[in-house]
Amino acid sequence: MKIAIDGPAGAGKSTVARRLANELNFTYVDTGAMYRALTLKALQQGIDLNDSNLLEQLAITTNMHFQTQFEGQLIFSDGQDVTSQIRSPQVSAAVSLVSAHSGVRKVMVKQQQALACSDSVVMDGRDIGEFVLPDADFKFYLTASLEARTRRRVREMQTRGYTADIDTVREEIVKRDQIDSQRPVGALRVLPDHIIVDTSDLSEDKVLAVILEKIRGA
Numbered sequence: 436m437k438i439a440i441d442g443p444a445g446a447g448k449s450t451v452a453r454r455l456a457n458e459l460n461f462t463y464v465d466t467g468a469m470y471r472a473l474t475l476k477a478l479q480q481g482i483d484l485n486d487s488n489l490l491e492q493l494a495i496t497t498n499m500h501f502q503t504q505f506e507g508q509l510i511f512s513d514g515q516d517v518t519s520q521i522r523s524p525q526v527s528a529a530v531s532l533v534s535a536h537s538g539v540r541k542v543m544v545k546q547q548q549a550l551a552c553s554d555s556v557v558m559d560g561r562d563i564g565e566f567v568l569p570d571a572d573f574k575f576y577l578t579a580s581l582e583a584r585t586r587r588r589v590r591e592m593q594t595r596g597y598t599a600d601i602d603t604v605r606e607e608i609v610k611r612d613q614i615d616s617q618r619p620v621g622a623l624r625v626l627p628d629h630i631i632v633d634t635s636d637l638s639e640d641k642v643l644a645v646i647l648e649k650i651r652g653a
């Protein structure tokens with residue numbers, strides 16, 4: 436079974452996707468983490484983030500894999516654990532630029548499809564229902580008000596030990612939404628077969644319950 440979860444930053448996708456995968460005993464694939472890991476490597480190598488050919492080559496030659504642990508999931512890039520580093524403000528600020536290149540997306544979509552081909556998966560991202568798993572058994576679109584998403588991101592950054600100014604985080608989310616939804620390929624958008632869940636006023640437990648009800652009731 437394939438379950439796609441799309442939606443903007445801060446809608447609560449990754450927490451719910453991870454818990455859903457756990458509940459169903461499926462593999463969880465955080466596609467945002469893959470774009471973040473690629474962005475981290477590009478920043479470390481000082482690559483021009485507008486150079487689509489170089490970034491596509493970088494995507495082809497970077498070896499990424501996930502490792503699921505009791506407390507969560509680790510992501511490795513070329514054998515190195517980059518789980519914490521990919522959440523830095525520098526990566527968050529640059530990732531939309533890197534993920535907007537169609538050549539980069541082509542490579543990533545293929546890798547994500549390969550990860551899903553032999554397992555039951557819950558996969559979250561922006562273009563999962565449309566491009567990565569167009570035949571998914573369920574497609575959810577998680578969304579929330581800008582304020583709720585900003586609050587969540589601030590909390591998440593503070594938990595990770597970063598200082599977070601609420602106005603700066605809000606601005607960054609708005610900018611990222613704009614780039615993510617306006618790029619020519621793989622843009623974030625609601626599809627006719629997406630089940631929309633507004634998580635603004637819902638606890639994580641409640642969001643998970645709503646999604647499980649849809650799946651089990653189908």
Ligand code: DC
Pocket residue numbers: 444445466467468470471530531534535559560561562563611615621
């Ligand atoms: O879910 P996230 O915030 O970790 O995602 C980081 C960025 O990666 C996001 O700004 C857009 C991009 N992304 C994408 O373009 N396509 C995906 N399937 C997942 C993420």
